[in-house]
Amino acid sequence: MATANPLREALTSGKFCYVVELVASRLTREAKLLEVASQLATVPGVVAGSITSYAGGAMGHDPIRVGTAARARGLIPNIHVTCVNRDRAGAQRTLEDLHGLGIENILALTGDFPKETVETKAQAKFELDSVQLIRLIQEMREKGMSFWIAAAVSPFKYAEADCNYQYLKLEKKIAAGADYAITQLGFDARKFRELKVYLLEKGLKTPVLGNVYVLSGKAAEKMSRGEPPGCWVAPELLERIQQEVKAADKGLPARLERAARMVAVVRGLGYAGAYLGGEHRAEHVRWIIRRAESLADRWRELADEFNYRPRGGFFLYESTPAKPRKRGRIPRLLDTLGRIFPVARDAALRRLLIGVFQWVDKRPRVERLVERGEFLLKAPLFGCQACGNCVLGAMEYVCPQTCPKNLRNGPCGGTLLGRCEVVDQECIWVEVYERAKAMQRVESLREYIPPRNPALQGTSSWVNYFLDRDNRPGKKVALHRIEEIASARSADRDPKSIVRG
Numbered sequence: 001m002a003t004a005n006p007l008r009e010a011l012t013s014g015k016f017c018y019v020v021e022l023v024a025s026r027l028t029r030e031a032k033l034l035e036v037a038s039q040l041a042t043v044p045g046v047v048a049g050s051i052t053s054y055a056g057g058a059m060g061h062d063p064i065r066v067g068t069a070a071r072a073r074g075l076i077p078n079i080h081v082t083c084v085n086r087d088r089a090g091a092q093r094t095l096e097d098l099h100g101l102g103i104e105n106i107l108a109l110t111g112d113f114p115k116e117t118v119e120t121k122a123q124a125k126f127e128l129d130s131v132q133l134i135r136l137i138q139e140m141r142e143k144g145m146s147f148w149i150a151a152a153v154s155p156f157k158y159a160e161a162d163c164n165y166q167y168l169k170l171e172k173k174i175a176a177g178a179d180y181a182i183t184q185l186g187f188d189a190r191k192f193r194e195l196k197v198y199l200l201e202k203g204l205k206t207p208v209l210g211n212v213y214v215l216s217g218k219a220a221e222k223m224s225r226g227e228p229p230g231c232w233v234a235p236e237l238l239e240r241i242q243q244e245v246k247a248a249d250k251g252l253p254a255r256l257e258r259a260a261r262m263v264a265v266v267r268g269l270g271y272a273g274a275y276l277g278g279e280h281r282a283e284h285v286r287w288i289i290r291r292a293e294s295l296a297d298r299w300r301e302l303a304d305e306f307n308y309r310p311r312g313g314f315f316l317y318e319s320t321p322a323k324p325r326k327r328g329r330i331p332r333l334l335d336t337l338g339r340i341f342p343v344a345r346d347a348a349l350r351r352l353l354i355g356v357f358q359w360v361d362k363r364p365r366v367e368r369l370v371e372r373g374e375f376l377l378k379a380p381l382f383g384c385q386a387c388g389n390c391v392l393g394a395m396e397y398v399c400p401q402t403c404p405k406n407l408r409n410g411p412c413g414g415t416l417l418g419r420c421e422v423v424d425q426e427c428i429w430v431e432v433y434e435r436a437k438a439m440q441r442v443e444s445l446r447e448y449i450p451p452r453n454p455a456l457q458g459t460s461s462w463v464n465y466f467l468d469r470d471n472r473p474g475k476k477v478a479l480h481r482i483e484e485i486a487s488a489r490s491a492d493r494d495p496k497s498i499v500r501g
C-alpha cells in the first residue's frame with residue numbers, strides 16, 4: 001500500500017502546492033541543510049523539499065542521505081537522480097536504495113556536465129539520458145516499487161529548434177512514465193503560458209510546477225553569463241536587481257515580492273504548484289506563500305511584469321518558423337538508399353543480409369575487418385565512435401555519440417540559443433530538428449530511442465543490427481504511447497482561452 005506522500009496527494013487532488021529546493025552543495029553544511037528542512041516542514045503549503053544532486057556539475061552531499069535525514073525531520077524529500085557518471089546498473093541500484101528507504105519522489109534528470117571533467121577534458125559517462133532514466137524508473141515501478149516521477153522541462157528556450165525539442169522531449173518523458181513536470185527557471189510569463197498551451201493542445205493534463213527563483217544579485221550575475229547551464233537572466237533584469245541590492249535592505253523585500261508575484265502568475269496560468277529556488281528560509285517562504293495568495297486575483301496584470309526575454313526570441317505560437325535548412329548530400333543519399341533497399345521491411349533482402357552477417361560473425365578476423373571498414377566509412381561522415389549500436393536512421397543521420405552527453409532522445413536543458421552547454425559548437429539536436437523539418441517529419445522525433453548496449457562498443461553495428469543484438473527504437477514495446485495518452489485525456493476546454501493572460 002502506498003504511504004502518505006503530500007507531494008503526490010497535492011498533485012493528484014489539484015491542490016496548489018510548494019516544493020522548495022535545497023541545494024546539497026559542499027558549500028552548505030549538512031547540519032545547516034537539515035535545520036532548514038525541519039523549519040520548512042512547519043510551513044503550510046510546502047509539500048516537499050527537493051534535494052539536488054550534482055547541481056551546476058559539482059559534486060555535493062549525498063542527496064539520499066540528506067533526503068532521508070530531512071524526512072526524519074518532517075520534510076518529505078524529492079531526490080534528484082541524474083545520469084552523470086552512472087550506468088544503467090548504477091541507476092538501478094540507486095533506485096533500489098531509494099525504494100528500500102521508502103523514498104518515493106524522484107526528479108529524473110540528465111544532469112549537468114561534471115565541471116572537473118570539463119577542466120581535465122576527461123570523458124564523462126552518460127550511459128542513460130533522462131528519458132531512458134524515466135523509463136527505467138517506470139519499469140521498476142511496474143515491478144511493484146512505488147515511485148512518483150518528476151521530469152524537467154524548459155519553456156525558456158528562444159531558438160526554434162531548442163524550443164520545439166524541449167516540448168517534444170517532454171512528451172517523450174511523459175510517455176516514458178513521468179507523473180509531473182518541473183520547469184527550469186525563467187522570468188517570462190509568455191513562455192510559462194506557451195508550455196501550458198502546448199500541453200493542453202496535446203491533450204496532456206500532466207501537472208507542472210512553475211519554477212520561481214528568488215534571484216539575488218550574485219545569482220543574477222552568474223545566470224546572466226548562462227551559469228549554471230540552462231539558466232539565463234536578461235540584461236534588463238540583471239540591471240534591475242543590481243539597483244535593488246544597493247538599497248539598505250540589500251534588495252531582499254524586492255526579490256521576495258517578485259517571487260510572490262511570480263507565484264501568483266504561475267498559479268493563474270494553471271500551474272499545479274510552485275517550485276521555489278534560491279531561498280529556503282522558512283520565514284521567507286512563508287511570506288512568499290501568504291503574499292502570493294493575497295495577489296492571486298491580480299495575476300493577469302502582474303504577468304506583464306515578467307517579460308524578460310532576448311530580443312527576437314522564438315515563441316512557438318507567435319513566431320514564424322525559419323525556412324528549413326538545406327539538407328546535405330549525405331542525408332539525401334541515405335534516404336534514397338533506404339527507399340531502394342528497405343532492409344527493415346524487405347524480408348528476402350533482410351534474410352540474405354542476416355545470412356551474410358551470421359557468416360561474418362563466425363569469423364572473428366572477418367568481423368574485425370567489417371568493423372574497421374564500417375568505422376573508416378562512418379568516422380569522417382558522422383563522427384562515428386564505434387559504439388556498435390547505431391541509431392543514425394532514427395536521428396536524421398546525426399551520431400548521438402557526438403553529443404558530449406551522448407544523449408539519444410533530444411537535447412538537455414543546458415542549450416543556450418542552439419549552442420551546446422559543454423563545448424563551443426551548435427547543439428547536435430539543432431541539426432536533427434532542421435533535417436526532420438526539411439523532410440516534414442518532426443513528428444517522428446517523438447520516437448523513444450532506448451539506451452545503447454555498452455557491451456557492443458568497438459563491434460560492428462551492422463553485424464549487431466542484423467543479428468538483433470543492438471537496442472533500437474521499436475525493438476521493445478513502448479510502455480505508453482503518446483497517442484494513447486492523448487486520446488485518453490480529452491481536451492475539454494480551448495487551451496488558449498484558459499491561459500491567455
Ligand code: SF4
Nearest residue numbers: 384385386387390399
Ligand atoms: S551511433 Fe554509434 S555506430 Fe552509429 S555513427 Fe554513432 S558511434 Fe557510430
